[in-house]
Amino acid sequence: MPVESSALPPADTVSVAGLIDNIRGRDHRQSRLAWEIYTDIERIHALTLDRPPELDTRVFDHFANSSALLGAVNHIDKSHADALVNEALALVHRIPLTGLCLYDGIINQRQFQLLVSVTDLVDGWPSAPDVDKQIAKDLQDNGPGSTRRLRDLTKRAIFAHDPDAVRRRAEQARARRTATVRPRPDGMAHLGITAPAEDAQLAMAAVEALIAAAICPHDPRKKNARRSDAAMNTLQGIPLVCQCGREDCTATPRGAGMSDLHARIVVHVICQDGTLGGDSHDGGGPDEGGPQDSPDGGPGSEDPGGDGSDDGPGDDGPSDDGPHNSGPECGGDAERPGFLDGYGVITADHVRAIAQRPDAIIRPLNPKPGQALPTHQPGDPYRFSAALDTFIRARDGYCVFAGCNKPAWACDLDHVDEFNHDDPAAGGQTSAGGANAKCRYHHLIKTFGEWLDDQFVDADGRTRVTVTSPDGVTIEGRGHTNEMLFPALRTVRFQKPPPRGPTTPAADDPNNGSGPRRTRTRTADKHARRRRERELNRRFRELHDFGPPPDDRR
Structure with a gap:
């Protein structure tokens, strides 16, 4: 049944800040609900354990039974059900303190899934509790940040307590580098290459440099299509040509010889x-x-x-x-x-x-x-x-x-x-x-x-x-x-900026006949207002301690 507009609160009774608070509250409740679901899944897994326990050699063991049950109840495929069981076991046994960050709403379910994936490196190793403790503390102090920052946060913890785990994984990943072709619909295919990160960065930068040199802004191709053509033409040794069709096109066709372009590519x-x-x-x-x-x-x-x-x-x-x-x-x-x-x-x-x-x-x-x-x-x-x-x-x-x-x-x-x-x-x-x-x-x-x-x-x-x-x-x-x-x-120290010197107030000119005058520009007023707001925010921050959320877990 559709929701009628009369069911919504009047527009003049809500504010953006209030709606944001509502969204944050719902996100927090969703995170807590995900934590409760994971703990229930772990209990299901525990109740299906073999008694007496057998060697873990059977295909249809208690893990498979738990996954099959979840898949049937939730109408999801085996891979998704397996992932739910793995995440539940990680929450309870591998990274329980990080799991409590999910309960507290510091992270959401998607972020927790990323943490489970990255901490798989230390599963079953003595370093796991220390890694879990550091991740949880960093999350409580700083929150998850962006996806890449969250991954970096987790890797820092693993490097600090079990660098060999990362080294093992890195060596395996380098040995598994590949180049693959997968068919796509409508006569297309996907070419994929796995390579060391710095080589991939250099390759993409070379593609962008080739596009900048050989294609003008009027070329009708979209950004990704330009990248595809530049990469494929380079691999095949075919010059990349602009397709704008204009007589005044300033682009120069470029082939595979890009030594001058490569010389300006930097990886930091x-x-x-x-x-x-x-x-x-x-x-x-x-x-x-x-x-x-x-x-x-x-x-x-x-x-x-x-x-x-x-x-x-x-x-x-x-x-x-x-x-x-x-x-x-x-x-x-x-x-x-x-x-x-x-x-x-x-x-x-x-x-x-x-x-x-x-x-x-x-x-x-x-x-x-x-x-x-x-x-x-x-x-x-x-x-x-x-x-x-x-x-x-x-x-x-x-x-x-x-x-x-x-x-x-x-x-x-x-x-x-x-x-x-x-x-x-x-x-x-x-x-x-x-x-x-x-x-x-x-x-x-x-x-x-x-x-x-x-x-x-x-x-x-x-x-x-x-x-x-x-x-x-x-x-x-x-x-x-x-x-x-x-x-x-x-x-690291830098030179101090010069101190502010005396200022000369602008002279009044009431008889210039041009009407009221500003003492400073509109832009200067905006900047001054921002400086005042920042100062007020800083004073407010000094008076209030924004600590982690209260520990109200059951």
């Missing part, structure tokens, strides 16, 4: 000094290495593409000035994992394999330990220095908006407090604490959509970002940055 990898096995030194920093074009453009040099716009997006896409470092060394820990931009956490062995490539260049962020790094380009306090540009991207890892998976080197850099071009010292100065990485979409929606973000360092030294929508809905700050993977990032 961040790691500690100790991971590479080099000599550690104070202030040297975790290295960031990867295939790139030249050794020029080191930290502190002028950045040809540094961004920082607040009234519009800055330069987008990966930097081409080569790998950098991200902070001081971390005690020579050879097994500390690294971070591959666009992928996430990788093993220490994977980092070393990338560093040994002939096209890899390793560069410390601060080649002079103890030196305060420059924040902006010489003569232009608005544009980020190469060192600060790299530091922010290495620290943030992804776009800082909650739920966004955009890699940091494909993001814009944004002044959180808008840069004051008339008086830089008055607000929004270029600094590590006052800027972060945002994808183009979230950069634009913050600049033009009346969204308000704030960035601060909490009592534990973690950089957090809080976002408030135009309707007043606030997403509390979470510490989802690479500072958790590379704690030494917090020790």
Whole structure:
């Protein structure tokens, strides 16, 4: 029976914030319901155990019986029923503390399923309880974040307590790399290649570079169709030709010879000094290495593409000035994992394999330990220095908006407090604490959509970002940055911005005949309002402790 409009509350009695609270409450109840279903499934599994127990050699054992029963009752196939039983057993036996985060609504069922999949590496190993404990604590402190951040969070816990589990899995995955062709309807087929993450990143970047060089904006093909044609033409050695049909087309057909394009493709990898096995030194920093074009453009040099716009997006896409470092060394820990931009956490062995490539260049962020790094380009306090540009991207890892998976080197850099071009010292100065990485979409929606973000360092030294929508809905700050993977990032120091000097008030001119005049522009008013709101939010945060949800489990 359809729901009539009269059954809904009048529009003037509800608010966006109230509706968001309703959605959050329902999501919490759905998470708790999923936890209760999982525990019931585990009890069913326990009740079907063989008595007396037999060797686990029969096909139709108690697991199969439980799965078949769930499949029949819920009208789902065997693979889905098997997954439900596996998730239920993981919740009760492998990661029970993480399961309680599902009960508390910190994560939802889909996120819990991801955690079950990744922690399969430690199933049955003595490290499982410690991994479970760290994951649960990180979730309580920081929430799940985006999908990639959640996966990174889980991998960090596994690396910390059972690095051999990850190494075993990585070796198996590398040995299983394949190239396959699967038929698709309507005369199409799917070509799939599994390869090391850095090779896949380089291949996709090469495809994008070929498209940019050989196809003009008027080409009628959609983005994915262009990628398909560029990849297939490259594999077959066929020139890629623009299909716009215009006489004034500026694109140049390109074939398989792309050496000049490959030279400008960069893959960024961040790691500690100790991971590479080099000599550690104070202030040297975790290295960031990867295939790139030249050794020029080191930290502190002028950045040809540094961004920082607040009234519009800055330069987008990966930097081409080569790998950098991200902070001081971390005690020579050879097994500390690294971070591959666009992928996430990788093993220490994977980092070393990338560093040994002939096209890899390793560069410390601060080649002079103890030196305060420059924040902006010489003569232009608005544009980020190469060192600060790299530091922010290495620290943030992804776009800082909650739920966004955009890699940091494909993001814009944004002044959180808008840069004051008339008086830089008055607000929004270029600094590590006052800027972060945002994808183009979230950069634009913050600049033009009346969204308000704030960035601060909490009592534990973690950089957090809080976002408030135009309707007043606030997403509390979470510490989802690479500072958790590379704690030494917090020790990197940059030069302090110049102090604010005396200002000269504008002279009144009541007789100019042009009517009332603003004392400052409309944009300046908006920025001033945002600064006031941020200050009020900070004071409110200092007065209230936003701790984890109360422990009201049964």
